[in-house]
Amino acid sequence: MTTDTIAALATARGIAALAVIRISGPAAIPILERHFRAAGRRPPFPARSAMLGELVCGEERIDQVVALFFPGPHSYTGEDLVELMTHGGEIVPERVLELLHASGARPARAGEFTQRAYLNGKLDLTQAEAVESLITARSAIEAQAALRVLGGGLREVLAASIDALVEAQALLEASLDIQEDGAPDTLSPIWDPARESMGPRVGRLLARERARLRRLLEGARARRMLRAGYRIVFAGRSNAGKSSLFNAFLGRERAIVSPEPGTTRDFLDEPLDWEDLRIVLTDTAGAQRAKGAIAEASNRRTREALAAASLVVEVVDVAATSTEELAEDLAALNRPAGEVIVALHKWDLGAGRAWQAWLAEREGQARAAGPAGPAAGKPRAPTAVPSSVKASPDVAPLRAAIEARMRVLGSEAQATLIVAERQAERITRAVEALERAEGLLREGAGAELIAFETRGALDALGELLGRRVGHEVLEQIFSRFCVGK
Ligand SMILES: Nc1nc2c(ncn2[C@@H]2O[C@H](COP(=O)(O)OP(=O)(O)OP(=O)(O)O)[C@@H](O)[C@H]2O)c(=O)[nH]1
Ligand SMILES: [Mg+2]
Structure with a gap:
């Protein structure tokens, strides 16, 4: 049982039409009765009914407010709880708080109202955590999940x-x-x-x-992943076209593109808003064969970027790479198939027979697995799509494949408890x-x-x-x- 009374501003500070100030504990009602005057009303004040009146300190008027009184245990905290809707801004809420603190309510600590609600059996700990998650949600998906947990x-x-x-x-x-x-x-x-x-x-x-x-x-x-940012990393051999794809998705020439292998030495991170989701795109350096400090540092940076990836887009230059080489690269990547998409890049240069056959076989398998198959559940092999920044089929298939992955992720995050x-x-x-x-x-x-x-x-x-x-x-x-x- 708590014996002290706490008061705090429940809304954000700064210029605003209104502010809400809460008082919880045994002194909530005595404070209200002492400092609140409403025409035609005398204490005891009615429960759960909005009362327009004045907050006063002796003869001095502090603000015109709407007061609400929730008697315990039928309140958020389970204790006697008063909510004052005051005018907002820099001055009024501060003066009201000063008045309350001078009248016997101490400043509340972070989360103390919800902590009291928990201690008084109004919420269990999962619900209390949902309150915090709801307030700090960065996407509608997160907020919806929090609301379900708050509901028990x-x-x-x-x-x-x-x-x-x-x-x-x-x-x-x-x-x-x-x-x-x-x-x-x-x-x-x-x-x-x-x-x-x-x-x-x-x-x-x-x-x-x-x-x-x-x-x-x-x-x-x-x-x-959604909370921290969904990290899409473009990886692959030197000169495969990683930076070109990175730029195409960003819609601007962020990374240097050149026919020289080893153009990108360090990884580049760029944020991107995609529907409701926070995404970070990363361009990496292809594996550097050359010896030396720069090449070594570059390879290390690529490994770091890969370790942080939510999804890897393995970019392969179909004009310069064999299907066997891709298989080697995928094995070296060593990630679950659901976290990899293969971009069969520079498709405009004409993919050889081997690649055509490879892709046709993949597509056949995907069709056989049905619509609820690989994309939705746990695919056995990474999705592969032709891509190019020079001509049709351009980057649309890759974009669609990434979006499909993100939709799965979004619905998982939405369903989570x-x-x-x-x-x-x-x-x-x-x-x-x-x-x-x-x-x-x-x-x-x-x-x-x-x-x-x-x-x-x-x-x-x-x-x-x-x-x-x-x-x-x-x-x-x-x-x-x-x-x-
Ligand atoms: N034909 C064709 N050429 C492309 C395509 N995408 C990129 N290129 C060319 O391929 C070369 C390498 O492109 P980059 O984007 O720099 O490749 P990268 O993978 O970032 O290369 P590094 O940073 O050196 O590892 C450049 O000359 C690009 O113009 C494409 O879709 N089709
Ligand atoms: Mg590059």
Whole structure:
């Protein structure tokens, strides 16, 4: 229970028509009664009704305001809460805050209103994190995901998992009791013939929940990429046309293009807005064969750019490279096929028979996999498209292929229920514990060892919701908030 009262500006500072100031805690009502005057109204003030009046300090008028009173526990914080809509700007909100602080409300710390809401059981920790994610969202996709979690979307999924794991835990512990009564060896395998149905049941529960939690993590990666910026890196051999494509996508001559191999020595990053998404395009230097400090530094910079890539566009000059050489380059790249697109570049120079056949075979495979196949799920081979900056088929097919990838990413990020890194981290921990538990089960380990792991998974999920979390964890979460939320 909190005994002190906090006050803070809930809206941004600066010139604005209005500002919202919140007061939460036991002194909220006494402060309102002392400093708020509304014609025809006397305290006690009605709950949840907008009152137009004046904020006064003795005889001095501070501002004309609209006051709203939410009695606890039916308020955002669960405590008595007053919201004052004052005039905005540099002066008025500051004077109102001075008045409130002089009347017994102390300045709120970052996130303290939401922290109180959590402590009073109005929100679980996933919802509190969703509040922060909603406020700091940089795209409509992120905001939508945050809103679903705020509505309890993540809690529902976790609650289902927790129920199932509690059942598994109970089965494991029951088997321990039996062992203690009957056999002295508490570490005997739980599919002991006497209890033959227990092992498979526990196994099924663990596998199902591990899969469910894993699915939650899939969208987390997409979200992280969109938040940090989706990095599209043009890679490939010297002189393949990477800088030409980079410029074509940017719509200006940013990188130097020349017929000389080794033109680009360092990588170039350029931001690009693509629909609602934040993208960074990177042009890299092709592998430098020459010896020397510059070539070495250049190769290192290319490796750095590749390590940070969300998507690699492998540019291959079809007039100067064989299909075998491309296969070698792709193997050296060593990335999941879903993160690579091959640009069969300089197609205008006339792709030889080998390339035509190679592409036709690829397209045939893609058609056979159907529309829900490679592009949507996890493709087995990178998408390949002809491209050119000189003539038809130009860069349209490459652009379309990249957009298709980004749409998949966008819908993953939109569907995700993970809106904070802490959530991804706890779920990963739970998944790992379940994997260990399943491994132990397969090996025929004792119930006690398996139960230790399922308990670990349950603890991680409980922490996610905010059950039994330490003070430091809360400090870490709420300190990221802005003051007044
Ligand atoms: N015919 C044709 N030539 C192209 C095309 N794209 C690029 N080129 C030419 O290929 C040469 C190399 O292009 P760049 O864009 O500099 O190639 P790069 O991959 O950046 O080369 P490095 O930076 O040296 O690794 C230049 O002479 C370009 O004009 C294309 O689509 N068709
Ligand atoms: Mg270049």
